[in-house]
Amino acid sequence: MTGIIEAAVNGILMGGLYGLIAVSLSLIFGVAKIVNFAHGALLMVALFTVYWILELLKVDPYLSALLAGCFLFFFGYYFQRLFIEPILKREKDTAALTVILLTSGLMLIIENSALLLFGADYRTVRTAYTGKVWEVAGLYIMQPRLIGFVLSVVLIRLLEFYLRRTNFGRAIRATSQDREAARLMGIDDYRVYKVTFGIGTVILGFAAAFLTPFYFIHPAVGDLFVGKSFVIVVLGGLGSITGAFLGGLIVGLIESVGAQFINSAMVESLIFIVFIACLVIRPMGLLGKERE
């Protein structure tokens, strides 16, 4: 029984990080309707950013998130500005498909550039939190995971506050719901897209900072998370922030608890079974809006 509880705790903690990564994807998709296949590559960029900040400045990994965030905002902003925006402007009707092709291509370019720049070495950072464990009632809870989870929850609350309560946040929500109407309200839609993309990559920066104390960094590391993120986003409801986070927790739980009962090679299939079942019952995802 303890083993199952331990697995559930771990599933929730890890699921929080899956959720955070998926929230970023969901935000970008929800607002700009961009299916970003380069998401994993951007996570990798975020991980390397955090890695280099930690290596060069030797700051606390959680502090590095703020520094990385500043850089990554502009990275995301200009990623959208330089690569995706021209396509949205030029191809009004077929842009969705072209953007998928474009982001897939960019993923390969970014990953291979990282391979050239940083080599294929696996890197890890030994921080003050690495390998630290809290023993609570016979359960081992890994410190960096718990901290990462708590901060993820805080970050998502902040993001929701930003979207709900601030001027630009409202503009983002308005644009995500009806781009044309938003433009007629005087909102510069392309600016909203750029800022949203920037916010999305900032979130990835935080996810990277939460992962780094117990994870490894490698040009292909994004591949481990990206497939899962797409499942989570659809499960949670396209464009829903809370839904994506909830989806992350569910996938984390299934993965961790499921593996205690069946072979972990089968757990992936289990995730997809739950995923399909969810879509049959609620085609719009857990917290998605009904289409009008």
Add this chain to the structure above:
Amino acid sequence: MVPFFKIEHLEKRFGGLAAVNNVSMTIGEGEIVGLIGPNGAGKTTLFNVITGVYAPKRGKVLLKGQDIAGLKPERICAMGIGRTFQIVKPFSSLTVLDNVLVAAYRRTASRQEATDAAMDILRFLALDEKSATLAAHLTLAQKKRLEMARALATRPIFLLLDETLAGLNHTEIDRMIETVQQVRERRGVTILAVEHVMRAVMKISDRVVVMDEGKKIAEGPPEEVVRKPEVIKAYLGDDYGSA
């Protein structure tokens, strides 16, 4: 003197089809002009060209003498042209207040000012009690008023109304007519309104413009215009026109 609003030889094509074909018109400051015509006459397209959703193929759109044709919608909005939609498009997962705030913030960066302005408009349209409700939960009539509120929050000097009355019942229509008139009287906004409800058109319009198949076919005071044979023909077909 420079006219308040003027369109010159405007043309917009979709493929080979001229949705707006060589249309010209002038609107004076403070006027309420009704724009009528059968379905597919090009009224909504004309709105879309004026508000910058489409760039015209040819022609000018002059607001106080300045050509705004081809500018981006957010620019045109900033210059003082607002609009509502035929099919209501409130941001349904935002509250009523937030819907108006989105627009109000385009005019001011101050939270206080934006909120005050938004509440002011909501009071004006009798939506102040609903300010915390999600837009999705409003009735159709309320949604239409919210559209109007949102458009007004961008502080337009010229407002385009696209079938604000469609789908409303008698009482609601009367109330909306009153609202439109107040928008002009109390806020000094010039209005161009596409409308199918003839009773309303007759009542609110100073002048009526009739479009058919992308062209302007008639213009004048409401009572006169509806008696013109070409207008009757456009609405009812050839047989009636010759009868």
Add this chain to the structure above:
Amino acid sequence: MRGKVACIVSVCCMVLLLGFGTAFAQQEIKIGVLIPLSGSMAVIGENLQMAHDFAAKEINDAGGVKSLKGAKIKLIYADTRGDPKVGMSEAERLIVREGVSAIMGAFQSSVSYTSTEVAEKYQVPYLVPNSLMDQITERGFKYTFRVERKGSYWAKDQIDFILDMGKKTGVQAKTIGVVYENTDMGQSIAKAIRKLAPEHGLKVVLDEGYPPKTADMTPVVLKMKRANPDVVILNSYISDAILLMRTIADQRVNTMALLGSSSGYSDPSFVKEVGKLAEYFFDLTEWTTDLKHSPLVAQKNAAFKKWTKDHRDFNGGAAFCYASTYILYDALEKAASTDPKRIRDALATVKITKGPAMIIPWTPIEFDAEGQARGARMLVIQYRDGQRKSVWPANIASTAPVWPMPKWEERK
């Protein structure tokens, strides 16, 4: 008339010159090398590439292939991306477009399995230094040769080691767990262990294959903790090896021994990234730098270390790639030809007892009728102070093993 003669003479001269030109120019022998050079496997591929390059450089510096007038070996690399399908198309490209005389590769069993099929079709010899899936040499292919020991024998060696340690120390393992990446290589070892362990009185209490690209290893480790086997046999690539090792330490999973199956656990990144956590970890491997059977081991490793930019040691995979390049060189000398068929015949009859290929721990190097290296053997190392120290079998080992491993709580 005179002009015409002059013209013919000069044309003849040119033809002669050109003819001699080619005859005198140093010939090149094109050898294709299939390895993963991008994606998550790139770090492994690059390491193997260095070993091949180093061997080719030594051979060429020493005068090339003498029976072919000093022709140089030219290695042409093709990136498999770790994908069996890409492996096939790249093998075809190497043979048809590049016109290689032989191929080496492809590290991953699944890729070797498919790409050897292409070589067989085109009748080009294919020397497999590293892949261990049994079936690679069990399809009656004439052009496939493998240096590595078969996967099913690895399992036997691992069980032998566990039993042997029990006998020597009196601390006998009763239960065993097997945790592996759910790929051909992992399954091949796991299958053999499932069959062999019960025959030797070891009960398999955990049999866990995890999918490639697993982001979190904690579920697997928690399962390991609950099953509580005396010994866990692990088979992973690098990223999963790093994550597993860290999580096992985090969760304080104590066993008599953790026994790896080379690959990720023998990669230099593993000990570099997990650091102290790797202490006392056992690893079944084909090779290590401290082997005592031949002075060449120390010499060649030192030379490789000097030559590589980051001054790295050979690992097992790299040592076998290095040796394989020499085995192929030996066959080229014997064949005295760049014709694939003749190189194949030469490979089938090599019997190498000296030269740099002898860094691998058995003599002679020869292939049986299946194309499998006869006499291939494995050994076990233990990480001690960050070094891979050979501990078994005793006759070639440099160090005495620590069995059982100390508990996590007792370590500093």
